[in-house]
């Protein structure tokens with residue numbers, strides 16, 4: 438009997454199964470406001486136990502890609518309301534992924550065409566983003582080298598996360614997930630290669646994790662319920678020029694211990710793979726479990742069998758699927774019935790119109 442498809446209580450939220458739709462940027466919002474096509478897309482996937490939205494920037498400065506819907510303005514809140522209503526009509530549950538890209542941005546996307554910000558001035562070498570060139574045309578351009586945030590500015594970013602969480606609440610989300618993974622702002626602070634600060638936000642593990650934990654605390658205070666707050670982490674990630682470091686395991690176990698004190702909805706671990714290999718081992722997951730007593734979601738290269746095994750071994754509570762959810766809107770039903778999975782078209786992952794977005798049919802139906 439499948440444990441993945443059973444109901445699951447996640448903090449205060451009752452989920453219809455343990456299958457999570459992983460957050461996925463799809464970059465289909467020219468004005469950065471969620472709209473009816475997003476409601477259609479997420480509504481089609483409401484069979485997931487929990488949907489985590491695409492990363493939604495907490496401020497214009499947090500924006501790192503063109504055409505991504507944010508969550509800092511009233512207009513954006515109204516846009517997202519259409520999405521949450523549609524998912525709730527279909528008895529789904531949905532969290533907003535709150536995002537600040539830090540150094541992974543381009544000056545054309547930044548307020549006043551300024552440099553993006555980070556823990557330090559360390560640039561992300563060889564990383565490209567979808568931004569505007571001098572003539573205003575869109576294309577893949579190298580990210581702009583960042584400047585270091587001042588302590589006051591760090592506090593402002595924390596406040597932006599809290600404000601975005603309030604906005605998510607007003608938009609009807611069931612909760613929020615702070616994006617602490619994939620080389621974005623919090624990971625830029627965790628990693629001593631990108632964080633060479635000498636103040637209270639750099640140096641020791643406590644200092645490098647302080648910004649993320651303070652942001653979690655402010656988000657909890659803004660929402661008023663820690664059981665509706667989660668965080669995503671990608672231990673040992675090497676994406677977007679994140680370099681390996683000696684204390685990586687201790688850093689994430691420290692985060693686990695600290696997050697355990699906060700009674701969150703969950704910690705969402707994304708295995709980013711490196712060189713085609715898993716970097717989040719079962720051994721690490723067991724250690725993380727010992728450090729962090731709450732619910733754990735795992736994402737990254739999972740299929741139904743692997744996910745069942747991880748849950749059965751007690752290493753995780755829920756399993757998240759990214760690419761399979763793009764091309765299989767009814768993924769949990771396909772798991773339940775052993776139906777064949779459709780393969781997604783990578784060319785339509787980012788940008789463009791409805792093709793490759795809302796036109797993947799449920800099993801046995803014809804695309805309309």
Ligand SMILES: Cc1cc2nc3c(=O)[nH]c(=O)nc-3n(C[C@H](O)[C@H](O)[C@H](O)COP(=O)(O)O)c2cc1C
Pocket residue numbers: 459460461462463490491492534616618619669707736737738739757758759760761786787
């Ligand atoms: C098109 C695309 C966009 C993504 N955007 C995000 C994002 O906005 N936030 C995030 O945390 N991860 C993002 N990811 C990573 C996914 O959440 C997931 O962790 C990854 O795809 C691995 O899971 P999979 O092997 O099931 O696809 C994205 C992945 C894809 C394919």
